[in-house]
Amino acid sequence: MSLVPLLVGLVAVVLVFQLLQGAWRPALPLVLLLGFLQDPLRKSLPGQPPLTVGLVLVAAVACAAVLLARRGGLELPLLQATLPALGQWLPLYVTLLLLQGLHGLVRFGQPLLSLIGVGFYGAPLLGLWLGFEVASEPPLLQQLLRLYVLFSIPAALAVWLSHLGVDHPLLREVGDGILIHFRSGLSLYGACGFWRTSEVAAWHLAAAACLALVLATVAEDRPTVLAYGLLALVFAALSTLTGRRKAQVLVLLFVLLDALLLQRWLRPPWRGWLLGNLLTLAGLSALASVLLLPHLGAGTLDPYLQRSLSARGELWDRFSVLGLAASGRAVELAGLFGLGAGAAAQTGVLDFRRITQMGSSLVFVSESGFGKLVAELGLLGVGVLLAGLVLLVVLVRRNLSLLEALPQSWIHLHVGLLAFALVNIPFFAAASGIYGDPFVLLLLSLAFGSLLAVPLLVARTHAYELQRLGGTDAA
Numbered sequence: 075m076s077l078v079p080l081l082v083g084l085v086a087v088v089l090v091f092q093l094l095q096g097a098w099r100p101a102l103p104l105v106l107l108l109g110f111l112q113d114p115l116r117k118s119l120p121g122q123p124p125l126t127v128g129l130v131l132v133a134a135v136a137c138a139a140v141l142l143a144r145r146g147g148l149e150l151p152l153l154q155a156t157l158p159a160l161g162q163w164l165p166l167y168v169t170l171l172l173l174q175g176l177h178g179l180v181r182f183g184q185p186l187l188s189l190i191g192v193g194f195y196g197a198p199l200l201g202l203w204l205g206f207e208v209a210s211e212p213p214l215l216q217q218l219l220r221l222y223v224l225f226s227i228p229a230a231l232a233v234w235l236s237h238l239g240v241d242h243p244l245l246r247e248v249g250d251g252i253l254i255h256f257r258s259g260l261s262l263y264g265a266c267g268f269w270r271t272s273e274v275a276a277w278h279l280a281a282a283a284c285l286a287l288v289l290a291t292v293a294e295d296r297p298t299v300l301a302y303g304l305l306a307l308v309f310a311a312l313s314t315l316t317g318r319r320k321a322q323v324l325v326l327l328f329v330l331l332d333a334l335l336l337q338r339w340l341r342p343p344w345r346g347w348l349l350g351n352l353l354t355l356a357g358l359s360a361l362a363s364v365l366l367l368p369h370l371g372a373g374t375l376d377p378y379l380q381r382s383l384s385a386r387g388e389l390w391d392r393f394s395v396l397g398l399a400a401s402g403r404a405v406e407l408a409g410l411f412g413l414g415a416g417a418a419a420q421t422g423v424l425d426f427r428r429i430t431q432m433g434s435s436l437v438f439v440s441e442s443g444f445g446k447l448v449a450e451l452g453l454l455g456v457g458v459l460l461a462g463l464v465l466l467v468v469l470v471r472r473n474l475s476l477l478e479a480l481p482q483s484w485i486h487l488h489v490g491l492l493a494f495a496l497v498n499i500p501f502f503a504a505a506s507g508i509y510g511d512p513f514v515l516l517l518l519s520l521a522f523g524s525l526l527a528v529p530l531l532v533a534r535t536h537a538y539e540l541q542r543l544g545g546t547d548a549a
Contacts, residue, residue: 076118078244082111082129089133098141099214103221105133109513110225113270114244122248127270128190131197131512138200141207153206155529156472160465163458170458171195171415174451178414190510191416191450197512198519205523210530212484216292219285222517223305226282230312232267233275237315247271264317276318277508281494281517283309284328288490291336292483320501332493339477339485404439404448412452418445420507443502443509473528480531488525495522 089104109130116126142148154160171192179188209215236245247263248270264272283306290302306325313321407413418440439445448456470492477485495518502509509515 076243078111078114078118082108082115085111086133089136093136093140096140096144098137098144099211101137101140102208102214102218105130105137106218106221107225108133109516110229110268112513113248113274114268116248116270117244117246117268125186128193128512130516131193131200134197134200134204134512134516138204141204145207148203149206152530153203153526154469156476157465157469160462160469163462163465166458167199167462170451170455174412174415174455176414177412178416178450181414182417184416187416187419188414189416190419191414193512194419194510194515195415197515201516201519202523202526204516205520206526208520209488209524209527212487212531215524216289216487219289223282223286223289223302226278226309227305229268229275230279230282230309233265233269233279233312233315234267236265236267244268265315272316273318273508274511276313276316276321277324277514279309279313279316280321280324283307283313283325284490284494284497287329287332288487288494291332291486291490294483320505324497324501327497328493331497332490335489335493336486339489340482401442401444401448404442404445405453407439408449408452410453412448412450412455415450418449420510441505441507443504443506446506470522470525473525476528476532479535480528481535484531488528491521491524494518 085104085107089101089108092098092101092104112126112129115129116122116124119126150161150164151158174195175188175192178191179185182188208218232245245267247266264276266272266275269275269278286302286306286309290299290306293299293302310322310325313325404418408417420440439449447459451459474492477488480488498509498518509518
């Protein structure tokens with residue numbers, strides 16, 4: 075008998091106890107832990123019920139409810155301090171979400187499907203608000219990032235064990251698994267570890283690499299910087315074993331975008347510091363590769379390494395077919411009003427009735443993030459969504475202009491999280507499946523939402539400086 079259900083039950087009991095005490099801060103690490111445990115739980119239960127992926131969303135909603143009660147409201151004036159107009163768009167979006175949920179329910183007659191659809195559009199709102207609240211306390215935000223990286227270590231080790239052929243129910247993909255075509259005559263299963271599929275494993279390993287690099291830029295002593303940097307390299311290297319090339323591309327794009335953004339806000343003393351750490355990290359990585367690869371079965375890695383190196387030639391083809399062409403087909407399929415929330419969700423057994431009604435084009439459209447939005451919300455709904463995104467971009471730009479007033483390490487933190495959120499956009503356009511996972515949605519929206527706290531942090535910094543100066547004058 076697997077001990078995973080007992081462990082999940084224990085974590086859930088502790089979480090409920092914390093929330094009943096109104097202790098939302100100690101509850102957040104437990105929510106994060108449930109995100110890592112929900113896939114092993116699914117593998118441990120008879121029939122591998124897919125609804126376990128919503129466990130983290132339920133926990134996050136419960137935590138948010140307690141936080142809302144403690145705060146006495148959403149604190150929207152603080153959240154939208156640099157753009158009050160955002161608050162006028164929010165009721166319109168919520169109304170659209172509810173109407174499309176009802177629309178999908180009437181069209182397909184599947185309450186569970188509508189609930190999944192509403193959750194897909196509601197989770198980012200929840201994550202944005204939680205990101206604002208958590209980022210208003212930078213030590214708490216850094217603690218959660220450190221825990222995510224820490225929890226990723228045993229999960230990454232499990233991916234390595236999967237690749238070595240260790241046969242255990244917790245190391246197998248759910249269902250029959252996904253066979254990946256590497257080249258003519260060679261198809262293999264990607265390693266998944268504790269995660270439910272190789273695709274989910276690839277995304278989380280890439281996310282762990284990116285967030286470890288964010289923590290490396292925040293750290294102020296060289297051993298910690300190098301430790302996080304080496305962890306990031308390990309996570310990125312192990313992501314090749316999943317057979318999912320987008321993981322390595324995501325990490326590479328993150329490094330480039332984060333470096334570009336840091337260059338804008340990096341103060342002179344920090345430039346030499348980070349450059350020196352990067353050179354040291356590169357040297358250690360090269361040394362580790364030379365010493366360790368011959369003893370790690372490097373020959374078995376060849377197909378995975380070659381597949382990773384082939385990503386560049388297929389990036390644009392995949393984006394143009396799934397990111398652009400699928401969106402055009404979605405317009406033809408859904409029209410002005412869409413098919414309803416959840417219509418393009420990738421939900422396994424729930425797909426049959428929708429495919430029967432709408433034809434196989436719905437499967438093609440659902441692979442594209444843009445196509446999914448158009449198919450479910452229609453052109454009218456996408457217009458409402460785009461209006462909100464424009465407002466959010468304006469707000470973020472205004473908040474970025476305030477970063478100079480914050481301590482350098484906080485600037486690194488916010489810039490890194492922004493880069494992490496932004497690099498996922500093209501991947502959502504070309505392969506939306508992983509972004510239907512509530513855990514992924516919460517992580518990304520929390521990262522982006524952290525920027526909403528910048529005006530509040532600046533106000534507190536100024537208040538502290540005024541108080542300190544006042545105390546100096548009095549002395």
